[in-house]
Amino acid sequence: MSLPVIVHRNLSTASLEAIQAAFGATHELIQADATTGIAAEGNEERVALVVIGVDRENIAPSQDFRVPTVLIARQHNMEQELKALEAGAVDYFSDATPVPVLAARLRNHLSGRISKLACYIRELERQQKKNAKLNRSLAMLSGTNSAIARLRDRAVLFKETARIAVEHGGYGAVLIGMRDKDENLALVASNGLSHDDLAAFAKLLAHGGVIQQSMDSGAVQIHYPSSLVDVAGPGGMVGSTRRFGGLAIVPLKPWDRVEGMIALFADEGLLDDIDVPLLSELSQDLSFALRNFEQQDRANYLYYYDVLTGLPNFPLFLDRLTEVIGAASNRARGVYVLVVNLGHFKHVNEVWGRTAGDQVLEIIAQRLRAGLPEQASIARVIGDSFAIADLYSDNADLTLLIDHVTGMIEEPIQLEGHTLQLSARMGCATCPADGEESEVVFRNAEAALKHARRSGERACFYSPELNAHVRAQLELEGLMRSAIGTGQFVMHYQPKVDVQSGEMVAAEALIRWIHPEKGMISPGRFIPLAEETGLIVPIGKWVIDTVCAQQAAWRAQGIPVVPVAINISAMQFKGSDVFKDVQAGLMSYNLVPEHIELELTETLVMQDPAAAEETMRSLREAGLHLSLDDFGTGYSSLAYLKRFPFSSVKIDRAFVTDITTNPGDAAIAKAIIGMGHSLQLKVIAEGVETAEQVQLLRESGCDQIQGFYFSQAVPADEFSGMLRARKVFAECNALN
Numbered sequence: 001m002s003l004p005v006i007v008h009r010n011l012s013t014a015s016l017e018a019i020q021a022a023f024g025a026t027h028e029l030i031q032a033d034a035t036t037g038i039a040a041e042g043n044e045e046r047v048a049l050v051v052i053g054v055d056r057e058n059i060a061p062s063q064d065f066r067v068p069t070v071l072i073a074r075q076h077n078m079e080q081e082l083k084a085l086e087a088g089a090v091d092y093f094s095d096a097t098p099v100p101v102l103a104a105r106l107r108n109h110l111s112g113r114i115s116k117l118a119c120y121i122r123e124l125e126r127q128q129k130k131n132a133k134l135n136r137s138l139a140m141l142s143g144t145n146s147a148i149a150r151l152r153d154r155a156v157l158f159k160e161t162a163r164i165a166v167e168h169g170g171y172g173a174v175l176i177g178m179r180d181k182d183e184n185l186a187l188v189a190s191n192g193l194s195h196d197d198l199a200a201f202a203k204l205l206a207h208g209g210v211i212q213q214s215m216d217s218g219a220v221q222i223h224y225p226s227s228l229v230d231v232a233g234p235g236g237m238v239g240s241t242r243r244f245g246g247l248a249i250v251p252l253k254p255w256d257r258v259e260g261m262i263a264l265f266a267d268e269g270l271l272d273d274i275d276v277p278l279l280s281e282l283s284q285d286l287s288f289a290l291r292n293f294e295q296q297d298r299a300n301y302l303y304y305y306d307v308l309t310g311l312p313n314f315p316l317f318l319d320r321l322t323e324v325i326g327a328a329s330n331r332a333r334g335v336y337v338l339v340v341n342l343g344h345f346k347h348v349n350e351v352w353g354r355t356a357g358d359q360v361l362e363i364i365a366q367r368l369r370a371g372l373p374e375q376a377s378i379a380r381v382i383g384d385s386f387a388i389a390d391l392y393s394d395n396a397d398l399t400l401l402i403d404h405v406t407g408m409i410e411e412p413i414q415l416e417g418h419t420l421q422l423s424a425r426m427g428c429a430t431c432p433a434d435g436e437e438s439e440v441v442f443r444n445a446e447a448a449l450k451h452a453r454r455s456g457e458r459a460c461f462y463s464p465e466l467n468a469h470v471r472a473q474l475e476l477e478g479l480m481r482s483a484i485g486t487g488q489f490v491m492h493y494q495p496k497v498d499v500q501s502g503e504m505v506a507a508e509a510l511i512r513w514i515h516p517e518k519g520m521i522s523p524g525r526f527i528p529l530a531e532e533t534g535l536i537v538p539i540g541k542w543v544i545d546t547v548c549a550q551q552a553a554w555r556a557q558g559i560p561v562v563p564v565a566i567n568i569s570a571m572q573f574k575g576s577d578v579f580k581d582v583q584a585g586l587m588s589y590n591l592v593p594e595h596i597e598l599e600l601t602e603t604l605v606m607q608d609p610a611a612a613e614e615t616m617r618s619l620r621e622a623g624l625h626l627s628l629d630d631f632g633t634g635y636s637s638l639a640y641l642k643r644f645p646f647s648s649v650k651i652d653r654a655f656v657t658d659i660t661t662n663p664g665d666a667a668i669a670k671a672i673i674g675m676g677h678s679l680q681l682k683v684i685a686e687g688v689e690t691a692e693q694v695q696l697l698r699e700s701g702c703d704q705i706q707g708f709y710f711s712q713a714v715p716a717d718e719f720s721g722m723l724r725a726r727k728v729f730a731e732c733n734a735l736n
Contacts (some may be wrong), residue, residue, distance in 0.1 A: 010053030018102040139279045140169030148289040156190035166191045171264045178260035214249035215258045221249045224548040246271035254290035306380040307366035317379035321438040324517045335431040337445040338388040342422035345384040367408040425452045426459040492713035496706045499698045508565045510713045540572035549587035559723045565597040570604040593623030620645040649676045653687025660692045670700045
């Protein structure tokens with residue numbers, strides 16, 4: 001009697017049929033409930049063959065096989081096969097093996113036809129398959145890393161990754177999904193699937209289930225059909241025309257949470273747990289790439305967009321303007337560029353703070369986006385300036401546009417319980433009339449804006465003459481920058497005369513610019529430009545130091561000095577520490593505060609009354625005299641005049657020029673004199689040029705007079721002669 005064949009009860013019906021066909025007629029078939037001991041040492045002579053059925057969970061054999069043993073698995077598993085062969089099994093099959101093949105190979109084992117050499121060859125083949133699989137995985141990783149290094153587009157990288165996984169990694173199909181703005185998983189790339197299959201797999205992504213669970217774990221997960229109930233249909237996974245034996249979910253986690261995944265579908269036997277480390281490396285590499293993409297996107301956003309308003313910034317505006325100009329050439333239409341500056345915006349920042357200023361800019365940006373055509377290019381080009389560009393048909397369109405933009409900006413803004421209202425200044429240039437390149441057109445629109453701001457016009461259109469003016473201003477600015485510190489600026493001094501005695505009791509310091517080639521440059525030309533460019537701050541500091549030095553020089557020569565008034569500009573008062581500059585001048589030259597007076601304009605004081613009052617009180621406490629210049633041309637409020645610690649007030653020349661012929665001007669001058677005296681202030685009239693003006697001002701009670709009637713502003717040497725002579729202007733005495 002032939003030795004029996006032991007058959008494990010865990011075998012499938014198909015496997016039992018194959019065993020019956022192979023041995024039923026020649027060997028006794030004995031079914032066993034357990035394998036413990038039946039394949040152990042000592043049974044070699046009592047058993048011809050042992051056939052054991054194994055599940056995937058029984059990966060590691062519990063013993064070494066001493067009896068010829070064959071394992072038949074429900075589903076092929078490479079790791080399980082390798083461990084079985086290492087334990088001494090002579091062969092390993094899966095239920096998928098056809099019955100005739102299975103029966104033939106079992107007979108071969110039983111008859112001893114499979115030699116040790118054949119077993120060695122089979123093991124070598126298995127090792128070659130394993131190495132080939134490893135090489136494919138490494139090729140996939142290498143190809144993916146190469147793509148990461150050379151590609152700068154996220155969508156292209158996803159597409160290339162899917163292709164590499166199929167063509168180099170040996171996977172049957174690949175899907176890549178990323179969370180969209182609604183937190184849904186959306187398909188972004190695929191390979192190896194038909195259009196019909198893609199539609200089916202799109203449902204898989206939307207359904208969630210196993211894929212969502214795998215993503216939530218944050219680690220690589222491998223699944224087989226038995227665990228994919230919710231994604232498998234009778235024809236394969238989600239009804240695909242191909243049947244896959246496994247699915248690997250690779251998470252993509254660029255930051256603190258999983259943002260997407262790669263689904264790798266493999267044919268039977270090509271996916272198992274030993275793939276996890278390599279797939280984890282793939283996850284890390286692609287997550288790193290996505291993190292870099294996000295950082296680059298952020299950097300690009302910061303380079304091309306204004307973070308506060310979300311509008312394009314200047315570089316992106318120029319790019320889009322170039323595109324608009326190109327489109328216009330194809331449509332035979334013009335292009336306009338409108339540069340808009342917000343009036344009084346600095347006042348918002350100074351009074352309400354930068355947070356309020358930022359809110360105002362956001363509101364203006366929202367109004368422009370909502371109120372202009374969708375195709376219009378809108379940008380915040382710098383600070384409180386915006387730019388708009390679009391196609392237009394004729395100049396009438398531009399006039400309407402300017403009115404429309406003005407209305408949007410000047411519409412009242414409710415902020416923190418207060419109502420704010422801005423104004424707008426605009427400059428407009430067109431293409432091709434004012435230039436055919438984006439930078440040229442924008443520069444000309446800026447030139448028009450600068451002219452509008454200087455002239456006080458609401459809007460200004462560019463013209464060649466305007467450009468010439470701008471070039472001249474730029475040239476003057478350059479000359480002025482080089483003049484600072486090179487001895488081109490000098491100080492002249494104009495006497496202030498006591499109306500009753502005719503004595504010179506004070507003076508005003510007035511800056512003059514003597515260019516080595518152009519000669520004397522009028523203060524009316526360079527002072528406004530200095531204020532616009534900010535150069536007034538270093539120039540003003542130089543004036544304070546120079547006047548203090550001159551006072552000290554006169555005193556050292558034994559010349560009796562008089563108080564000298566220095567004009568302080570609004571920008572100088574806000575943009576630099578005037579108090580420290582004056583204190584430094586007094587200390588450096590050992591002067592007393594009575595040697596220096598400061599003249600401030602109404603406009604300067606009223607830009608920020610609270611801050612101005614604080615600075616002015618510090619100056620008065622230090623012993624300095626303050627004079628309100630050009631009174632009557634600004635706010636002219638008695639309440640404000642009473643609030644601030646002035647020592648004197650000056651009647652503007654606008655009310656002095658026609659004081660003897662215009663009853664209105666005479667009444668204003670008399671009112672200012674009476675108001676000043678009621679507040680214990682000296683009253684000074686400037687711009688006095690005739691004896692009749694002197695007589696009327698004296699009769700009205702004015703204290704001091706300044707003007708060409710007595711003397712124009714003269715150089716320091718000439719003024720020192722007046723001081724030495726203790727000059728008395730007889731013109732006043734002659735009128736007594």
